[in-house]
Amino acid sequence: MNVQTIGILMPGDMGHGCGRVFRDNGRRVVTCLGGRSLRTQGLSAAADIEDLASLEDVARESDLVMSILPPEAALGQAERFGAAMMAANARPVYADCNAVAPDTERRIGAVIEAAGAQFIDAGIIGRNPVREKGGTRFYVSGPDVSAIEALDGQGIIVRRLGAEIGRASALKMIYASATKGTFSLHAATLTVAHAMGMTEPYLQELKESRPAVLEAMERMVPRIPLDAARWAGEMREIAATFEAAGVTRAFHDGAAAMMELAAQTTIANESRETVDESRTLLEALDAYVAALRGDGTSR
Numbered sequence: 001m002n003v004q005t006i007g008i009l010m011p012g013d014m015g016h017g018c019g020r021v022f023r024d025n026g027r028r029v030v031t032c033l034g035g036r037s038l039r040t041q042g043l044s045a046a047a048d049i050e051d052l053a054s055l056e057d058v059a060r061e062s063d064l065v066m067s068i069l070p071p072e073a074a075l076g077q078a079e080r081f082g083a084a085m086m087a088a089n090a091r092p093v094y095a096d097c098n099a100v101a102p103d104t105e106r107r108i109g110a111v112i113e114a115a116g117a118q119f120i121d122a123g124i125i126g127r128n129p130v131r132e133k134g135g136t137r138f139y140v141s142g143p144d145v146s147a148i149e150a151l152d153g154q155g156i157i158v159r160r161l162g163a164e165i166g167r168a169s170a171l172k173m174i175y176a177s178a179t180k181g182t183f184s185l186h187a188a189t190l191t192v193a194h195a196m197g198m199t200e201p202y203l204q205e206l207k208e209s210r211p212a213v214l215e216a217m218e219r220m221v222p223r224i225p226l227d228a229a230r231w232a233g234e235m236r237e238i239a240a241t242f243e244a245a246g247v248t249r250a251f252h253d254g255a256a257a258m259m260e261l262a263a264q265t266t267i268a269n270e271s272r273e274t275v276d277e278s279r280t281l282l283e284a285l286d287a288y289v290a291a292l293r294g295d296g297t298s299r
Contacts, residue, residue: 001146004028007062007092008049009077010036013272015068016043017128017136021155023048032058039271055084062092064147068124072233074098078108082115093147095120097138099234101173101241102166109142109165120145121165123172129155141167173241177252180231181238184255186217187224187262191292194285203281222284226272228262235259264291 005028008015019029030050033041044051052058058065059081067077074096085091094112096105096119109119119142126136134155140148141161152158161167193202206214224231235256239249262268265287270276 001063001093001150003063003147003150005030005062005064007031007058007065009055009058009065009067009081010040010069011044011047011049012040012069013043014124014128015066016040016047016049017130018066018068018156019044019049020047021129021134022151025151025154030058030061039273055081056088056090059085059088059090059092064093064095066095066097066122068097070230070233071098071100071104071237074100075104075108075111078111082111082117085115085117091115091117093118093120095122095140095148097122097124099123099172099176099237100169101237101244102169103240103244104237105166105169118142118144118147119165120148121168122148123168123170123175125172125175139168139171141165170241173238176234177238177242180234181252181255182216183220183224184231184235184258186213187221187288188254188258190217190221190281190285191258191261191288194282194289195292199282199285218281221288222267222279222281223275224259225262225265225267225287226270226275228259228268232256232259232263261291262288264294266290 006022008019008029008031011019011031022029030052031044032055033044033051052061065081067074069077078096081094094117096108105121109121112119121141123139124136125139126132129136136156138148138156138158139161140158141163142165143163145160149158161171193199203214235252239252239256242252243249267284267287
């Protein structure tokens with residue numbers, strides 16, 4: 001398929017990175033920033049993404065539209081864009097690239113197909129393509145995924161998983177269940193240790209017996225709050241995926257609760273662009289315990 005114009009809804013960290021590499025590879029990239037945050041507007045401008053007046057304009061101008069936003073907003077976005085396609089009498093290919101359960105993805109697909117458009121299930125693994133230097137993986141499934149396959153090797157890597165809607169989302173859920181699920185377990189474990197005054201001996205033991213685990217904790221736990229509000233929804237989608245497969249959802253319901261706690265820390269007021277890079281693990285744990293206690297104090 002000849003894809004010349006790509007619509008991105010919405011150009012946050014991942015979306016604006018995709019937009020930048022698509023532009024670098026000769027595509028026109030458009031969006032509609034009405035009602036979006038100042039951060040999203042700034043990221044979109046930094047990637048030189050064209051801001052159109054309405055979703056109807058995005059539908060008319062785009063060959064392919066990618067929905068890249070927090071998982072809890074994915075279905076609502078599909079419903080709004082489906083209505084926009086009907087109003088504009090335009091039917092671009094619509095790819096849902098959000099971290100949602102396969103059952104959620106099938107509901108999203110039904111909305112888009114009811115509007116008369118072709119639907120692609122897509123799961124993104126990796127950081128945004130600018131940071132990954134073209135290594136971000138787009139797993140795709142559906143009867144016709146040629147619109148995204150046309151972008152393979154042009155800022156992203158595209159891998160097909162078959163014709164069934166839900167397969168790409170399933171892989172994303174399985175992968176994130178271990179990565180972000182582990183991040184949340186690390187944060188929970190350290191928060192308990194800090195609240196009980198056991199941080200120093202616990203970290204010393206990790207240094208001696210599990211240095212790789214300690215390194216991962218030091219790298220990720222202070223940064224979880226930057227994305228925790230979005231990741232909480234992703235953990236709920238993973239929990240639903242596990243439940244549908246007959247496996248307990250309790251692991252990732254707990255992970256979602258930990259993400260919700262991280263989202264209440266003072267660190268969550270920062271962003272990936274404004275985060276205090278000098279913050280230590282201990283300072284981050286002070287913030288987690290303060291949020292746990294809800295009293296503005298650490299220990």
